[in-house]
Structures are given as structure tokens and as C-alpha cells.
Amino acid sequence: MKQYIILSMKIRLEKKTVNDLESWFSDYVSAFRYQCKELQQNINLKIEHTGRVKKEIISIGTQLGLDKNELNLAEIIALFHDLGRFEQYDRYKTFSDRKSEDHAELGIRILKKYNVLDSLDDTLKEIVFCSVKNHNKAFVPENETDGCLFYSRLVRDADKLDIYRVVTSYYLRNDLQHNSVLELGLPDTPGISKEIYDMLLAGTIVDSKYVKNLNDMKLLQAGWIYDLNFRPTVEFIKERGYIELLRKALPDTNEIKNIFDSINLHIQKSYN
Numbered sequence: 001m002k003q004y005i006i007l008s009m010k011i012r013l014e015k016k017t018v019n020d021l022e023s024w025f026s027d028y029v030s031a032f033r034y035q036c037k038e039l040q041q042n043i044n045l046k047i048e049h050t051g052r053v054k055k056e057i058i059s060i061g062t063q064l065g066l067d068k069n070e071l072n073l074a075e076i077i078a079l080f081h082d083l084g085r086f087e088q089y090d091r092y093k094t095f096s097d098r099k100s101e102d103h104a105e106l107g108i109r110i111l112k113k114y115n116v117l118d119s120l121d122d123t124l125k126e127i128v129f130c131s132v133k134n135h136n137k138a139f140v141p142e143n144e145t146d147g148c149l150f151y152s153r154l155v156r157d158a159d160k161l162d163i164y165r166v167v168t169s170y171y172l173r174n175d176l177q178h179n180s181v182l183e184l185g186l187p188d189t190p191g192i193s194k195e196i197y198d199m200l201l202a203g204t205i206v207d208s209k210y211v212k213n214l215n216d217m218k219l220l221q222a223g224w225i226y227d228l229n230f231r232p233t234v235e236f237i238k239e240r241g242y243i244e245l246l247r248k249a250l251p252d253t254n255e256i257k258n259i260f261d262s263i264n265l266h267i268q269k270s271y272n
């Protein structure tokens with residue numbers, strides 16, 4: 001893992017601005033009301049996810065030594081990273097970008113349409129747009145500004161921490177209720193994709209086009225370990241045992257053992 005250094009740019013951003021944007025967000029999401037219990041639950045899931053990603057980004061940022069202004073910007077990015085999810089779900093009734101449209105781009109269109117970020121100066125506005133855009137991409141393009149790169153990496157780490165939390169407790173739940181939204185409609189069939197096995201043993205992140213069943217999805221998530229940017233994120237993952245929990249949710253086979261051996265070796269080598 002590369003250790004990314006804090007940027008040298010000076011940011012001024014008051015807590016009041018964050019609070020105002022939070023009220024805008026609450027008003028905006030409160031318009032998504034459904035009679036159907038399942039629809040409402042899935043919207044609530046994203047509201048709660050947003051709240052927890054804000055906390056995670058502050059935890060990582062605090063460990064990295066960000067100042068108050070920098071933490072405020074991080075919080076705004078976390079607040080808006082999934083803004084597009086609400087309209088996406090309302091329109092298409094799915095959170096699959098593949099089956100609908102890119103929720104990051106959709107979120108940016110909404111921010112622009114309502115001039116939500118008008119209280120920010122242009123540089124900060126650009127960092128928010130750029131980090132939201134990059135939060136869900138396979139890779140962050142290298143040719144972004146330092147500010148955009150740093151905050152894109154930060155929100156990606158914070159997002160992964162919360163997704164680990166949500167999916168590990170889901171995979172190991174006691175009841176057998178299925179949530180097709182969390183499973184992205186994938187079948188719970190035996191076996192894993194050969195391509196995914198090879199990619200993980202080679203120490204690369206999994207290309208989502210090879211995800212064919214739920215096991216593949218769990219492995220893709222385990223492979224995020226190769227796509228983390230900051231040491232505190234890895235420390236949190238170790239403390240909370242997310243990787244072991246994912247492993248428990250997978251079959252006890254030699255292939256899975258090999259994959260997790262190399263993931264654990266990577267964690268040891270990179271972070272000790």
C-alpha cells in the first residue's frame with residue numbers, strides 16, 4: 001500500500017457550512033417516502049449508510065491528523081457520496097449501476113441542478129464533485145488534482161469500511177431472509193469464478209464483470225484489501241475482524257484457503 005500524504009493546500013470551511021448542507025440533505029431525502037415497506041427500508045438503508053460513512057471518514061481523517069477544516073470537507077464529501085442513490089432507486093428500483101445508471105454521476109447532476117454547493121468556493125466545489133465521481137470507480141485516475149486524489153481516496157476507504165460492516169453482518173445473519181438489494185440479485189450457487197481466484201492470488205482487485213454468484217461478490221469485497229489507501233483504514237478492518245467474517249461466510253475449501261492466505265499475507269507485509 002502506498003501511504004498517501006496529507007496535502008499542502010490550506011482549506012477554510014466552517015462547521016456551519018456542513019450543518020447547512022446536512023439540513024439540505026435531510027430535506028432532500030425526506031421526499032423519498034413509500035407506502036411499500038421494502039422500498040422504504042432500502043431508502044433508509046442508504047440514509048443510515050451515509051450517516052455511518054460520515055463517521056468513518058472522520059475517524060480515518062482524525063487518525064491521519066487532518067485539521068477541523070479538512071475534516072469538514074471530508075464530512076461534506078461523505079454526506080453527498082451516495083446522493084444519487086435515492087433518485088436511482090426511485091427511478092429504477094435497483095442499486096445496480098450496471099442495470100440502471102452510474103449513481104455517482106447522477107448525484108453530481110443533482111448537486112448542480114439545485115446549486116447545493118454554492119456556499120463553497122470553486123476549488124472546494126471541484127474537490128467535492130471529483131471525489132463523488134471517483135468514489136465508485138474501479139480505479140481513481142492518476143491525473144486528478146492533489147486535493148481530489150486525497151479526498152477521493154479518503155471517501156473510498158470510509159465507504160468500504162461501512163460496506164464491510166453491513167455485508168458481514170448480513171452474510172452471517174441468523175434468519176434466512178434474503179435482501180435482493182444487498183445481494184444485487186446474484187444467485188447463491190456453489191463454487192467461485194476461476195477468473196476471480198486468479199486475480200486474488202495475483203494480488204489484484206476483482207473486476208466486477210466476473211462476479212457471477214454470491215461467493216464471487218464476497219470475494220470481490222475481500223479483494224478490496226488491495227484497494228485501500230490509508231493505514232488507519234486497515235487498522236480498523238483488523239480490529240473489527242471483517243476479513244475473518246467474510247471468510248466465515250464462504251465455503252471451507254482449499255481455493256478459499258489459498259485466497260485468504262494471500263490476503264492475510266498482504267495485510268501482514270503491507271502494514272507491519
Ligand SMILES: [Fe+2]
Nearest residue numbers: 081082135136
Ligand atoms: Fe456509492
